[in-house]
Amino acid sequence: MPELPEVETIARGLDKRVSGDTVESVWIGSRKQPLKSPAGVIATTLENKRIVRVHRAGKHIVFDLGGKSEPSHASSRGPSTIKKKPQSGLLQPSAQWIVHLGMTGRMVVSEPSAEIAKHTHLIAKLASGRELRFIDPRMFGKLSVHLQAGGFDPGGVEPLEVGAERFAALFRGRKTPIKSALLNQKLLRGVGNIYADESLFRAGIRPRRRTASITRQQLGALHAAVQEVLREAIVLGGSSISDYVDVDGAEGFFQLQHRVYGREGEPCLVCRTAIRRVVVAGRSSHYCPKCQK
DNA sequence: AGGTTGACCTGGACGC
DNA sequence: TGCGTCCAGGTCAACC
Numbered sequence: 001m002p003e004l005p006e007v008e009t010i011a012r013g014l015d016k017r018v019s020g021d022t023v024e025s026v027w028i029g030s031r032k033q034p035l036k037s038p039a040g041v042i043a044t045t046l047e048n049k050r051i052v053r054v055h056r057a058g059k060h061i062v063f064d065l066g067g068k069s070e071p072s073h074a075s076s077r078g079p080s081t082i083k084k085k086p087q088s089g090l091l092q093p094s095a096q097w098i099v100h101l102g103m104t105g106r107m108v109v110s111e112p113s114a115e116i117a118k119h120t121h122l123i124a125k126l127a128s129g130r131e132l133r134f135i136d137p138r139m140f141g142k143l144s145v146h147l148q149a150g151g152f153d154p155g156g157v158e159p160l161e162v163g164a165e166r167f168a169a170l171f172r173g174r175k176t177p178i179k180s181a182l183l184n185q186k187l188l189r190g191v192g193n194i195y196a197d198e199s200l201f202r203a204g205i206r207p208r209r210r211t212a213s214i215t216r217q218q219l220g221a222l223h224a225a226v227q228e229v230l231r232e233a234i235v236l237g238g239s240s241i242s243d244y245v246d247v248d249g250a251e252g253f254f255q256l257q258h259r260v261y262g263r264e265g266e267p268c269l270v271c272r273t274a275i276r277r278v279v280v281a282g283r284s285s286h287y288c289p290k291c292q293k
Numbered sequence: 294a295g296g297t298t299g300a301c302c303t304g305g306a307c308g309c
Numbered sequence: 310t311g312c313g314t315c316c317a318g319g320t321c322a323a324c325c
Contacts, residue, residue: 032302137302138303174295175295176295176297281298
């Protein structure tokens with residue numbers, strides 16, 4: 001379900017609530033699971049680790065894990081290692097837990113007494129007594145651990161960090177419809193169906209438009225539109241459609257700002273023309289036939 | 294090689 | 310009330 005603003009909201013909420021806490025034990029449900037790493041590897045990687053920080057990379061939630069007793073200085077283990085090198089690795093987490101929510105995934109922090117929701121696939125018991133739970137009815141979500149040095153990198157560039165020049169270069173010469181290109185996580189990471197439609201509306205570009213035919217100036221407008229839409233959505237806590245809620249169970253409010261998404265047949269807020277819905281790249285796409293060219 | 298299409302799942306909304 | 314159909318915010322593998 002979640003795109004960048006929703007994942008950002010959830011990651012911030014988790015960072016606030018569980019950073020500094022330690023995972024004591026992990027339960028992983030049986031059945032066909034939404035896992036990428038084997039269950040045993042996930043469990044042993046998480047157990048007895050301190051959650052140093054929770055952040056977002058594209059649509060992934062990243063938990064930076066440290067040793068139980070805090071990886072402060074040269075506290076490694078061998079006294080023989082007399083602080084060999086300043087190791088940039090000290091800044092790196094010893095391991096990372098990666099959560100992708102897919103379409104319907106949720107992460108919640110609960111009291112142990114709270115009822116266990118249907119489709120709960122993982123429960124991490126924390127030293128504070130609370131539990132971190134992963135729930136996902138449709139099982140499109142993915143859980144994995146990243147152990148290599150360097151940190152997890154899903155590829156693609158962060159839409160909120162990329163400059164206009166680099167942004168334009170990402171799309172140069174592509175034959176695919178612009179909507180498909182925006183959804184391609186290897187180019188831009190974090191934009192999904194709702195925010196792609198909303199960005200294209202604000203930039204005045206139709207979703208089917210061939211990417212290569214878009215002028216540099218229009219790409220500049222699209223760059224600005226993507227950043228504007230994502231920033232506004234983050235401020236409002238994301239878009240709550242169907243069942244999206246943040247860590248505290250609160251809904252976001254950006255859906256109230258949607259100008260085209262989910263508004264098929266309704267009047268364009270700018271020109272009153274009926275909003276159209278077409279399928280592009282297998283995804284429903286909404287646009288104003290008059291405002292978007 | 295790059296682009297497009299289903300398949301993967303469950304559940305909610307809607308029409309009859 | 311119940312059944313069938315369609316739709317869903319995301320990725321991949323498997324095709325053209």
